[in-house]
Amino acid sequence: MSADLDRIFRQEAGRLVPYLLRRLGPRHFDLAEDAVQDAFVEALRHWPLRGVPDDPRAWLLKAAHRKALDRLKRAATAERHAHLLDEGVSTLALEPSRDLPDEIAVLLLACHPSLPREAQVALALRTLGGLSTPEVARALLISEAAAAQRIVRAKREIGREGPAPVREVDLDARIEAVLEVLYLVFTEGAHATEGDAAVRATLVGDALHLASLLAASPATARPRVHALLSLMHFGASRLPARVSDLGELVLLEDQDRSLWHAGHRARGFHHLAFASVGRDVSRFHLEAGIAATHAEAASVSATDWPRILSLYDEMMARYPSPVVALNRTVAVLHVHGAAAAEDALQGARRDPSLALYAPLHATAATIAARRGDREAALRRMEQALLCPASAPLRRFMERKRREWSAEGG
Amino acid sequence: MNQYTLILRDDPEALARISPSEMEAIVARYVRWREDNATHVTGGEKLADGTGLVLRRRGGAGLEVSDGPFIEAKEVLGGFFFIRAESLGAARAIAETCPHLEFGSIELRLVDPTD
Numbered sequence: 056m057s058a059d060l061d062r063i064f065r066q067e068a069g070r071l072v073p074y075l076l077r078r079l080g081p082r083h084f085d086l087a088e089d090a091v092q093d094a095f096v097e098a099l100r101h102w103p104l105r106g107v108p109d110d111p112r113a114w115l116l117k118a119a120h121r122k123a124l125d126r127l128k129r130a131a132t133a134e135r136h137a138h139l140l141d142e143g144v145s146t147l148a149l150e151p152s153r154d155l156p157d158e159i160a161v162l163l164l165a166c167h168p169s170l171p172r173e174a175q176v177a178l179a180l181r182t183l184g185g186l187s188t189p190e191v192a193r194a195l196l197i198s199e200a201a202a203a204q205r206i207v208r209a210k211r212e213i214g215r216e217g218p219a220p221v222r223e224v225d226l227d228a229r230i231e232a233v234l235e236v237l238y239l240v241f242t243e244g245a246h247a248t249e250g251d252a253a254v255r256a257t258l259v260g261d262a263l264h265l266a267s268l269l270a271a272s273p274a275t276a277r278p279r280v281h282a283l284l285s286l287m288h289f290g291a292s293r294l295p296a297r298v299s300d301l302g303e304l305v306l307l308e309d310q311d312r313s314l315w316h317a318g319h320r321a322r323g324f325h326h327l328a329f330a331s332v333g334r335d336v337s338r339f340h341l342e343a344g345i346a347a348t349h350a351e352a353a354s355v356s357a358t359d360w361p362r363i364l365s366l367y368d369e370m371m372a373r374y375p376s377p378v379v380a381l382n383r384t385v386a387v388l389h390v391h392g393a394a395a396a397e398d399a400l401q402g403a404r405r406d407p408s409l410a411l412y413a414p415l416h417a418t419a420a421t422i423a424a425r426r427g428d429r430e431a432a433l434r435r436m437e438q439a440l441l442c443p444a445s446a447p448l449r450r451f452m453e454r455k456r457r458e459w460s461a462e463g464g
Numbered sequence: 465m466n467q468y469t470l471i472l473r474d475d476p477e478a479l480a481r482i483s484p485s486e487m488e489a490i491v492a493r494y495v496r497w498r499e500d501n502a503t504h505v506t507g508g509e510k511l512a513d514g515t516g517l518v519l520r521r522r523g524g525a526g527l528e529v530s531d532g533p534f535i536e537a538k539e540v541l542g543g544f545f546f547i548r549a550e551s552l553g554a555a556r557a558i559a560e561t562c563p564h565l566e567f568g569s570i571e572l573r574l575v576d577p578t579d
Contacts, residue, residue, distance in 0.1 A: 062488060063488065064484035064485070064487045064488045064491070065484040065485055065488065067484075068484045092480070095482075095484060095487055096479045096480070096482075098487075098491075099479070099482070099487055099490060099491065099567070100474065100479075100510065100542050100543070101510055102491065102494075103491075103494045103498075103508065103563070103564070104472075104508035104509060104510040104543045104544075104545070105508065105510055185484050186483075186484075186485075187483035187484070187485070189483070190483060190485060
């Protein structure tokens, strides 16, 4: 057996379930999942004794196919359904003329408009990420019961709908939902300092993989898909520098940029070029533009902060949110100084949705420190420490508080 | 050197609950186990599921044939490993690290030496 088996089961779960689901129809979510589980159990019992096959993926596909038929027969519906497993027959989602990978067809299905976003994310992680329900729960930092409930509800909703073709006009909305879900999955994964680090780190790869499939399929490729992909690649490029060897959070201004992953950075620019075709200016376009501006710079001081500020201004005009307003204040700090940043901060500080958002108070503390108001800085950092935060973020904030306390003498 | 058989029985319930990530870990452990014991593990066989008969001769009533295998216990006989080792103790040391124990039991038996 070889080391190529690393991650093969989880990856194949993310491929085989959509493969079966597409051919069986959305009413058979559970059957598809069970058949794939059966195939894995077969492999686990077979490969150690007989050796790993030369083409493990092909072996698993055949086994999953066989197990699905077994289960269908046992459910006594073989007469009606067995033919659906023939190669190339697709009963799911889009018209047969569209050439879509199974994973994308199922992802479009999972992002059904009648489902709340959190259910879409949970279902996508389970069906396409190959995560078990407990793993989904750990990835989303929710209880197992909550995760199970979201997944069961999602399957039921979708099963009720049945296989309906997605019309062109609905496809745009559906893709928008998919992009939101992938963005959430990526963001969950990129905060790899919380929860079970291993599980969350793979989410970054999952999000990139699925977004890449979207971008590569003519039916689903859009400039904003490339924008999201660009944004993700830039984000992924910075991950190696975000957390030190000791597990400490490293701020952007302190990051060793030589650690930024060159391959991801290059792909970030590559997809940004494709995103710039046409007149679409989605939220992802603006965020990708900001990420690219950071990626171009050798250091924080060499960064084109005025460009970043104007991009944030555009985001506030088109896609305002408290978090965007907060992030904008950092750009204001770099362009106009601490007094202006303090003014810019006021709106965010009053927003009730950010009351327990540690980065708000931490940013406010930093701005106060830059203004030379050490007492306000300490007060605001105390407030930050009352908020939920990951262990590395907490340690970072404690360290800052100690630094500022010590300065007082 | 003696020949020993590891008779592998599966606990179907344990298998059903294993997640893909856990399976990867188990397969990785098998890789290491086979490598670490390469000179001792001489082979393995898997019994096909869902096939099989149980035959008995009952007194004067002739041959009784029913579908097998025996499934009275929860564990189904899945297959065998064959190993070479100096002693039962040595064979046991190898069997103890076999990843099959994650989802089933192992019956360790000496193959009767031919002389």
